[in-house]
Amino acid sequence: MTTLASPPAVPKTARRMRRRSRWTGWGFVGPFMAVFALVFLAPIAYSLWLSLFQTQLVGGTSFVGLDNYARALSDPQFWAGVGRVTLFLLVQVPVMLGISLLVALALDSGRLYGRDFFRLTIFLPYAVPGVVAALMWGFMYGERFGLVGNFNDLLGTNIPDPLASTLVLPAIGNIVTWEFVGYNMLIFYSALRVVPTSLYEAAEIDGAGPWRVISAIKLPAIRGALVIATIFSIIGSFQLFNEPSILQPLSPNYISTHYTPNLYAYSLSFSGQQYNYSATVAIIMGVLTMLVAYVVQLRGMRKEA
């Protein structure tokens, strides 16, 4: 996993500093890692331990070894959820990052009227709390009395209920996109802002057009941002939880308790008291996520080479 994140390599200067004290660095990283250990590592370790047991309402706790893992690996509800988030990942992440990138490039081009206004408005959805988003989207998606319904009445169109069957996943994808386009846009935009001017000057001299500048200078320059945004988006997709859980009361028959793996783990733990199995599902999902993120990282870096 060490190559996973490849922030800038630590060059020779660091080596020079090592002489001073091998451990000084920990003085800076230590506080973060201490809290991190408390709120991330300890619960994970606890979950690993939990995943080896089974607790029953009647009968108490017993050691079951890897039974929970065996069960998860052959659990169709779990794998259906994994399939669903994979599909989601393949469609939603490219769309979202694509829009984010385009907007970031547009903002960065300096060819927009009202650049600051757009930067603010597009980022705004990220600031909306989930509870509020649920209210808003519940209204927007309402087929009978909501906006979709109003739309259909007004224009005589026949937009189907976004919260019915096949459209639920796109409906969720839409909310996620809405929330995070601005967020990713800002990441790309700030990466673009620090591309060294000298590169543009060189391009100008070469007479390169705007598209050439984008493909030859801008995109390679922000590759690091793109890769990391992709990795975190993958993690986000695999952990998809908030949006389906928000929409669930509005579409209970289409968003099942095992709609996504994370929702499944949540339901197992919070409505079924099956926290041993829930911990197992979470750990397997964690491993899967890491594997995918790792592959993306490798590919992203290879292209760079």
Added chain:
Amino acid sequence: MTIRHHRAVGAVAAAGALALALTACGSGSDGPSAAEDVTPEDVAAALEEGGDLLVWAWEPTLDKVVEEFEAEYPNVDVELANVGTGNDHYVALQNAIGAGSGVPDVAQMEYYALPQFSIAGSLADLAPFGASELDGTYSPGTWNAVTDGDAVYGLPMDSGPMALFYNAKTFEEAGVEVPATWDEFVEAARAIHEHDPNTYITADNGDAGFATSMIWQAGGHPFEVDGTDVTVNLADEGSTKFAETWQQLIDEGLLADVPGWSDEWFQGLGSGEIAALVTGAWMPANLESGAAPAAGDWRVAPMPQWTAGANETAENGGSSLAITEASEKKALAYGFLEYANAGDGVATRLEGGNFPATLADLTDEEFLAEEPEYFGGQKINEVLSASATGVVEGWQYLPYQVYANSVFPDTVGQAYTGSTPLTDALGAWQESIVSYGDEQGFTVSE
């Protein structure tokens, strides 16, 4: 009392590493609190002596009850905390019990959730405090819900005998009579929808509480519980009656596919496009505040019957107050319970819009004579009280009903999308219930 929860998933969090091994099941005759009976004098003494009491409840009318209680017993300091409605509340409670710290002395318990906590040994048996003597104080449906054999696990706070709430204007416009039987209900559903395709007799996209109440009214006993022995049969006569009738409404598209308590739902109730609701007697207050535009249009009629002329009903929703086994101030807590649910607190709550569980109030002249304007001056409490007397006896919830209800949409909900018949969907629900019960160590038979 929650009717339905907004948080998606059913409740009750894991109890952590602590096994909620069943301690005393069923009779409750050997719980620690039963070792010696507590006399009313002990309770009075505890109230006199005072102390702090932590109460977790979301029932809004309790605010005032607590205020008055503290005025009456100045040495008692009640901290009333709303830790969430329904599911969130149970999650918090289960977490606190699992962690063994921060457990409240008193917790609100919906009737359907009570067995889950009582069978796990999390609730104190109130019989030794003299709760058994309150038998006869409450409507049979609610008393049955809080007792298990000789043990009493809570005192009923309110009740939800079911009735037919309907928008008289919509019915008139459609020229439809108010249905008295379920067959008539189906007929009325057709007529109303035919008259105006945007109007539906009711909204239902699958609701565990509603479905179980319907089965209850139809005389079904899908869940039978004796200690850790559980029998599940969602294909019994009552369940089938419900399924067959409701299937017609689903097939013909006569139900508004609007989830309860959503803003669309309130809109429909306000606009008259959802013409009726078959639900618990607590509904008036919610209609008044949530469906204000339809003021004056709504009326209440008896719940439609399976046999013409009968008075058979069921409870829907409603909750009690219970004392946790972990409480160290059970006598004091019982003093509060008695005040709130059997004493002066009852009147205060009724004023605040609660529907009573106490028989005396259900038959109170003044209560019955109330003529709320929202319902066009109809004496609705007469209808609702009559429903309370008709609640079919012998109903039981599962000792893990909260979980079962959480997977209801996964299984029975599929019938509402038209992908499977309701009877099959009930079978799928039964399958989930059975396998979960087995997994949790219950002895489940079908």
Added chain:
Amino acid sequence: MSNVLMTAPTVRARSSRPRLRVRRTSHARPTRSVLLTVLTALIGVYALIPLVWLLINATKTQPDLFSSFGLWFSGDFALWDNIVGVLTYDGGVFGRWFLNTLLYVVLGAGGATLLALLGGYGLAKFDFPGKRAVFAVVIGAVAVPGTALAVPTFLMFANMGLTNTPWSVIIPSLISPFGLYLMWTFATDAVPDEIIEAARIDGAGEARTFFQVCLPMMAPGIVTVLLFTVVATWNNYFLPLIMLRDPDWYPLTLGLNAWNAQATTAGGEAIFNLVIAGSLLTILPLVVAFLLLQRYWQSGLAAGSVKE
């Protein structure tokens, strides 16, 4: 996309250029394009429609809310009444929630930014045993779904006596893996090694070097991380839901949800108008904060790049 225990789910990174230079703003300003503006405006409209809904509906009374078209004004203009209602309902508890949220944001997001800053700097400028493992461990841990860790975390915190205290919300908010990554890359770029060396040669200690020399150079990065952690903490919902039981400690999100749930309670008064107006009031401070931070962030960015 979500992760409950982690504060900032997505990421940005910066290309690893050794030097940043003043941006090209001074010369060769490109001509503005109407077409491009219109296309971007489409995305802007997409982002704004739900917010416009919120704004419009915050002006409606409870009955109007359910009987009028959602995207236009209707009935009495009740915005002011609703705001007063929000601020006074239930003994003005909204104000208390607001202060709680502020507390969580100041300590949580502030602390998260500080820890990320220190950690990022340490990773960028020092070589130490276990360094290569640090980020791998962080990313690996982030990949485990947080919702499933909620119960173990709760039990641990309960054993430490932290549940139902502000600390149970603040401590987990202190970790922002994305913030760490951002500060790492930023410190690498923005703080030249030569300057650190020079400070050391002058005899400054590591702490002094960091606070007096390097900190100012990292200001733009700090503001960016702060922006993300503030938003994440402000909107934190799941964690407080698990950890807090006393409404007096609720943040705004939990409080609004409690109000929203109130309508589903028998005898509970439906106060959707207050929920919506309250939501608007909840978002406003973030918008203001963003506007203020944005200005600083912009100038800070430039300032950071001038220094060489």
